[in-house]
Amino acid sequence: MTRKPIIASVLVIIASAGRADDLTTVTATQPTVEHVAYATSELRSADGQRALQARVRHAVHRVCASASDSFAPSYNELNCTGPTLRDAFAQIDRAVASPSALALAAGIVTIRGTLAGR
Numbered sequence: 001m002t003r004k005p006i007i008a009s010v011l012v013i014i015a016s017a018g019r020a021d022d023l024t025t026v027t028a029t030q031p032t033v034e035h036v037a038y039a040t041s042e043l044r045s046a047d048g049q050r051a052l053q054a055r056v057r058h059a060v061h062r063v064c065a066s067a068s069d070s071f072a073p074s075y076n077e078l079n080c081t082g083p084t085l086r087d088a089f090a091q092i093d094r095a096v097a098s099p100s101a102l103a104l105a106a107g108i109v110t111i112r113g114t115l116a117g118r
Contacts, residue, residue, distance in 0.1 A: 056088045
C-alpha cells in the first residue's frame, strides 16, 4: 500500500519539472546612493542649513530620477522624492539637535532612493 504515496510524489515532481521553463526571473538594479558632505559650521546657521538642504534636494532629485523607469517616470519620481527627502532632512535635523554631531568637523547625509510602498 505504500506505492500510492510514492507514485503521487513522483507525479508531483514530474509535473513541477515540466513547469520549470515557465519560471520568470526578475532582476532589479541597486538603488542609487549619494552622499552629501557638509561642514558642521553649516549646521550652526539658518543660511548654512538652507544651503545644505538645497544641495540635498538636488541630490534627491538625481537619485530619484535614476530610480524611475521609462514607463512611469513621473509616478516613480514623485513617489521617491517625498520619502527620500523626508529621510534626508531627518538626518539633518538629528545632526542639528546632536551636540556630539556639532562637535565634529564634518558630516555626511546619505541619500538612498526608495519608492513609497516598497
